[in-house]
Amino acid sequence: MRARIFCVVGILMSLLTPAAVAQQGHPLVGVWSGDWGPTPTERHPVVVEMLWQNTTLSGNINPGEPDAAVIKVGRLDSSKWTVHLEGEAKDESGKPLLIVVDGQLDNLGSSKRTLSGTWTRGGTKGTFKLTRE
């Protein structure tokens, strides 16, 4: 009986545990998670999904959330491995709110590479750090 419970729990855990997948293609492709905020103590969780279609970088910021934004401008400068993203979210009143992200890609060869820099949401400027999942 104990062995059966152990087995069932094991199967469930293996199904729920996300696989650590090394992304060896375009270095921005995938799901990135972390936080941004205007101060070291005020932080907001953020998820960024990036896609690469031939020569175009696209994606979403916080997909499925009320503050979701589609990435309308996405650029990678591979001479310095810097990234520029722009997306349009909506504020609490439903008005368009521009999100501008400028970051530096680090630890490029790792499946857990990072992206960090400045994050501007409307009139609020802060910092961010994302790690590729």
Next chain:
Amino acid sequence: MRRQHRVGAVLAAGAFLVLTPMLTQSAFAQAAGQGANAKDANRPIPRLPDGNVSFEAPPGEKGVWNRQDYRPFIPTNVEETALRDRGGNNDDGPPGLKPKVSEVPFQPWAKALFLYRQTHEIEPYGRCKPAGGFRNMATPYGTEFVQVPEQQRMYIFQTGGPHSFRPIYMDGRPHPKESDPSYYGHSVGRYEGDSIIVDTVGINERGWIDAYGTPTTKHLHLVEKWTRLDFKTLRYEITIDDPGAYTAPFTTGMLMTYQPGREMFEFVCQDGNLAQELMIGGGNTKIDRTSPIVP
């Protein structure tokens, strides 16, 4: 002091006894191999019962194919040269087979990533992941082809790396319209003279297609051509068509040498492999061994 001398003498004698037969055997094996190579050079290209070219060892014999220089491109400066080749590697292969790095139509990010990887060689294949395309052939310790005409398919077995195999369907089937991308992708092939032409799609983005980190994306489409030039020489060509990483298709390749008398052996990539990065992910994070589920 006298004891140290005695221990040293015993160790030296032991090393002599152990190494002498090994070195002698190795020298004999090399001489025998050269003799066999010279003899094999004039043998006809083996054929299957249906007349198609065979890449297998002739019936009753054993042998594997080994890579010659397996760089995909010819570097022309230090930045383009992998760390492992900076001590010198002038084997560029037959003229016209490998392009120079400067001739490869990289997109900017792909060129930058390729150059980065020449000094950061964290290759998934070295961490036991399967690798399609060029790396599927450029495996250490030998590659073996198994052609099964009655099933209209063939298999490529690798000794090193993941010690895995890749099926190639020769029955005229098309690629599936939808499939989950995989390390080797979906390969269909056909005979053309003394060559086999293989078309592959559906390769995932988790591996490298060669040992030098040539970047690819999910848009990758490969056309490979194996030609048996003579009994002991195989010319491998690969056309890389990936609009996600390159501005145009391009072709590279290498020669392979048939090594009679050799055969695949059990190679367990995980044994003694200390590279946790890419095997289980997580960079330098510690492995929680208290979990009953081994990561």
